[in-house]
Amino acid sequence: MIGFDLTEQQQDLKRLARRFSEEEIIPRARRYDENETFPQDVAERAFAVGLMNLGVPRDLGGPGLGILDCSLILEELNYGCAGIANFVGANELGTLPIRLAGNDQQQRAYLAPMLEKLTFCAFATTEPGAGSDVAGLRTTYRREGDSFVLNGTKHFISNGSVADWIVVFATRDKRLKHKGISCFVLPATLNGISRTRMHGKLGQRAADTSEIRFDDVRVPADALVGIEGEGFRYAMTTFDYSRPEIGAIAIGISQRALDECLKYSRQRSAFGQAIANFQAVQFMMADMAVEIEAMRLLTYKAAWLVDQGHASNAVSSYAKLFSADACMKITTDAVQIFGGYGYMREYPVEKLMRDAKLLQIYEGTSQIQRLVIARHLLKA
Ligand SMILES: Cc1cc2nc3c(=O)[nH]c(=O)nc-3n(C[C@H](O)[C@H](O)[C@H](O)COP(=O)(O)OP(=O)(O)OC[C@H]3O[C@@H](n4cnc5c(N)ncnc54)[C@H](O)[C@@H]3O)c2cc1C
Structure with a gap:
């Protein structure tokens, strides 16, 4: 049986994260990027509204959300700005080895206090x-x-x-x-x-x-x-859990790029008409939409597998590899659709392209994802 509907709770989480993104992240994104400002104030707000440390287990009093739920939130926060939202994903990554292999005392000492005060x-x-x-x-x-x-x-x-x-x-x-x-x-x-x-x-x-x-x-x-x-094994298992979340970050950045392109292409004229009328521009946006849909399917499936207790390093790598590479292509095409303006800081898409590049590097480069996948295929 396959279902694609989000639960009421998941829809609420997505709405909360999107609103937070629009109200708290997007207005700061350009300035914090220019000045390399760590978003302490945004983190305090995110903590206050309950958008942090959602994976802290229920038996410690936490929400105990799964990787799919956390991915939905990361998608929306990264729609706003991947640099600002980075602390949320970094906290996820840091807590995972403790959630996976930490003993009761470590979970109480390190995870439980994250619910009481803002902790990185x-x-x-x-x-x-x-x-x-x-x-x-x-x-x-x-x-x-x-x-x-x-x-x-x-x-x-x-x-x-x-x-x-x-x-x-x-x-x-x-x-x-x-x-x-x-x-x-x-x-x-x-x-x-x-x-x-x-x-x-x-x-x-x-x-x-x-x-x-x-x-x-x-x-x-x-x-x-x-x-x-056993540390190496814990690190690799952590990546099986965290790589779908990188897929989610890629979806957020890519969706933002597409939305910006849809808006801009209707406003910008060339040869006496909106550039949205040109098939070449339409095709780039159509490809973006298809790739974003494919990213969602791969990412949600990889996250769902983790939540079902069937984490697969190959499927997590499919999600990270495909999403990171597609995000890089989508954001590069977004700059193309904006033409010369896309190359300028005044417009949002050059930042999306710069932000996207990291997804092909951290938590295993795109080459390393291919290695993981190839090893899996050859072992089978
Ligand atoms: C902004 C940022 C945040 C980061 N956050 C964290 C973090 O929180 N925690 C953490 O531990 N790390 C973090 N990293 C590190 C990140 O995970 C590494 O940069 C990444 O794994 C690549 O390692 P490297 O930079 O040493 O490159 P290298 O390993 O030197 O790779 C260089 C190139 O060689 C290729 N290569 C290497 N080995 C192979 C191979 N066997 N086959 C094919 N190609 C290969 C790579 O794909 C790459 O293209 C972060 C990095 C950045 C830039």
Whole structure:
């Protein structure tokens, strides 16, 4: 049986997120992008209206929403501005390893307080020398009595400098590759942690993206998430859950691009008529609409599979790969439809194109998604 209707609750969530996007995000988007302003004020509002941390489980008092519900919200928030909305997705990513592998005490210590006050968290695998190759990470940990001691540098970490707590992946011996990696959760303010926001991004410029250094950071043994040596598996499982949400971000950006094109093409005249009358322009918009529909189908299916307990790394990668690549094409075509004005900051579409590019890079590049899919096909 297949159904495509959203429940009443899902429709309400979408409406709430769309209204929030229109009232709180869109009016700030251009300014925050120009100035690389972290949207603390928007986050406070999002927290107040109940648009954050929706995946915190019900037994901790949270809404316990699934990946599909969260994707619907991300779609609408990212319609407004992917840079501003980035903190919502980054919080999702940070909480996932704790939701998946954290024990009761960790869930109570880190997830439950997110319902009480605005809290940011971060997920840190990437390092200056290891991004796609997660198994090649070099941040180390060693055991000392009842503690672990962490050393190394993570970079490009979303929410990195605003995070209250961080999920960190480190190895006990890099020669062990993926088998040496463990996952830790720790307050971001511990002695030995230093954080620096990285500036100068192409797109999603309001988002906080940071370097985090660990210099002999001592954490108690209970900072270990799950089983020692299983960190790589937790990171990969996290991506199975989070990649459909990147698909949702792509849908939001793409839908905005199409809406802007529909509006502009009716207003702009050339050769004595609206450019919307030209078949070449119509065809670009028709392709956009088809691609957005396909993105929705793939993304919602991947998210639904996760929620049914059948997360599939291949299907999550289908959703992320197709949506990220389609979003890049759609936003590039949107600039084309706007002509010279599309190239100027005064108009909204160049920003959409810049924001879209990141979707092909983070949480596994488009090449890495193809690798995941090909491995799945060949294994079968
Ligand atoms: C704004 C931003 C936010 C981010 N947020 C986070 C975050 O919150 N947490 C986090 O941990 N990371 C984060 N990242 C890091 C991101 O996930 C990595 O940048 C990404 O995984 C790519 O790694 P890399 O930059 O080291 O590129 P590399 O791994 O060096 O890749 C360079 C190129 O080589 C290709 N390549 C690499 N290996 C292969 C292969 N085996 N086959 C084919 N092609 C290959 C890649 O596709 C890419 O085109 C963020 C990055 C950015 C830019």
